[in-house]
Amino acid sequence: MSGAPRALALPLARYRFTAQLEADLPWPVFAGPLLRSVFGAALHHVACTTGQPRCPACPLWRSCPYPAVFETPPRPTQFEQQFSQVPNPYVIEPPLAGAGDGMLRAGEPWVWHMVLAGESTLARLDLIVHAWRRALRQGLGERRVPGRLLSVERLDPDGGAPLPVLAGDGSRVIAHESRLWLPLPAVDADESATPTLEATLHLTTPLRLQHQGQALGPEQLDARTLLSQMLRRTNLMLDLHLGVRPAPFDAPALLAAVLPVLSERRALRWQDAPRYSARQRREMNLGGVVGRWTISAPAHALAPLLPWLHLGQWLHLGKNATMGLGGYRLETSATNALLSETV
Numbered sequence: 001m002s003g004a005p006r007a008l009a010l011p012l013a014r015y016r017f018t019a020q021l022e023a024d025l026p027w028p029v030f031a032g033p034l035l036r037s038v039f040g041a042a043l044h045h046v047a048c049t050t051g052q053p054r055c056p057a058c059p060l061w062r063s064c065p066y067p068a069v070f071e072t073p074p075r076p077t078q079f080e081q082q083f084s085q086v087p088n089p090y091v092i093e094p095p096l097a098g099a100g101d102g103m104l105r106a107g108e109p110w111v112w113h114m115v116l117a118g119e120s121t122l123a124r125l126d127l128i129v130h131a132w133r134r135a136l137r138q139g140l141g142e143r144r145v146p147g148r149l150l151s152v153e154r155l156d157p158d159g160g161a162p163l164p165v166l167a168g169d170g171s172r173v174i175a176h177e178s179r180l181w182l183p184l185p186a187v188d189a190d191e192s193a194t195p196t197l198e199a200t201l202h203l204t205t206p207l208r209l210q211h212q213g214q215a216l217g218p219e220q221l222d223a224r225t226l227l228s229q230m231l232r233r234t235n236l237m238l239d240l241h242l243g244v245r246p247a248p249f250d251a252p253a254l255l256a257a258v259l260p261v262l263s264e265r266r267a268l269r270w271q272d273a274p275r276y277s278a279r280q281r282r283e284m285n286l287g288g289v290v291g292r293w294t295i296s297a298p299a300h301a302l303a304p305l306l307p308w309l310h311l312g313q314w315l316h317l318g319k320n321a322t323m324g325l326g327g328y329r330l331e332t333s334a335t336n337a338l339l340s341e342t343v
Contacts, residue, residue, distance in 0.1 A: 006184055008307075010242050011119045012314055013178035014093075014155045016162060018109050019136055021147040025104045030205065030273040031094040032323035033286070034140065035112060039092065040070050042135035047127065065124055072240065087233060089241040091115040091316050093324045096204060109150060115314050116178075118241035126173040129165070154178060182311055184248070185303040198296040198333040199309055201226075205327040206271050206288030208319040215319070218268040218289050224259055226293070227305065230317055231255070234308045237315055249304065258301040265294040273325065286320055306332060 028034065047066035052058035055067045062073055072088050093113035104110055116122050129152055136147040153162035154176050163176050209216050209225055216225065231251040238244035268291040274283060295302070309330055317326035 008182045010180045011122055012117050012180040014113055014115045016113050016153045018111050018150045019147050020107055020109050021104055021145050023106045023145045025141050025145040027104045035092050035094050036323040038135040043070055043131040046131050086240055087236050088322050089117040089121040091322055122178050129173050182307050184307055195299050196296055197299045197302045200294040200331040202292055202329040203290045205324050206273050207326045208288035210319055217270055223262055223264050223295055230312055254304055258297050261301050262297040267292045
């Protein structure tokens with residue numbers, strides 16, 4: 001890897017939001033769709049200046065902050081295939097479950113997270129915080145229970161103390177430099193000298209990988225599907241939002257190197273994630289698999305994938321990632337000797 005960068009500095013950050021409600025509110029097991037819906041409505045209200053019923057018909061479609069954040073317009077990428085829909089530069093991470101009795105209690109703090117990707121998205125943090133404030137004032141759930149935002153903090157990806165985003169009186173947003181330093185692998189090319197590595201994905205929210213529009217259950221999934229869809233989403237996010245062109249990896253080459261020598265252990269189960277679609281006026285199920293998925297392979301084959309599996313903890317995987325599906329925690333046997341130190 002001579003001449004290649006040892007690390008990427010990505011404009012990416014995770015924020016912790018803390019709020020409280022004025023009355024008790026029944027809370028779904030998976031609240032991602034609810035939070036995404038109220039955030040989108042509030043962001044549209046504070047950002048839209050033309051009142052057009054549909055964004056693509058608006059003359060400001062490609063310059064308005066609402067679609068830039070919430071419904072990113074398609075644009076050319078570095079890939080031969082072009083896309084009519086592209087990933088959005090955010091992920092809402094809801095609480096993993098409601099309270100023990102399925103209620104959020106009045107006056108009790110509750111927490112959710114939001115990942116923002118890209119320089120332009122991070123620059124709109126004040127607008128995003130303002131939209132969340134409005135969403136809470138307008139109220140959550142069928143009862144429209146109002147609430148207020150108590151605090152916003154930027155989390156340190158290395159586990160350090162979080163940085164406050166709101167001023168002490170909550171009057172303004174404090175900007176911080178937001179970078180995720182992603183080490184890139186430095187692996188000995190001698191295949192016989194490299195040990196076996198393991199990477200375990202602890203899936204915390206339903207992972208919804210699809211084939212021909214159908215969600216795949218635990219028995220239908222395999223490592224090829226997991227890794228190929230992970231690399232595809234990573235490539236698009238790097239290209240469209242994180243400012244990394246050309247692609248820092250060759251996805252077909254990575255897959256060709258690792259799949260023939262890869263083994264896997266899975267302890268997966270299906271978990272439903274029901275939601276009500278106001279647009280379609282019906283109940284929908286956004287379920288997927290949760291549990292533990294371990295892949296192992298010789299280091300020369302698996303180590304080049306580790307940075308992108310690590311990055312996936314911020315980007316999530318699979319369908320409906322923006323509302324928090326496909327969240328996971330990565331555990332790996334890699335040592336510092338296999339990954340270059342961060343710059």
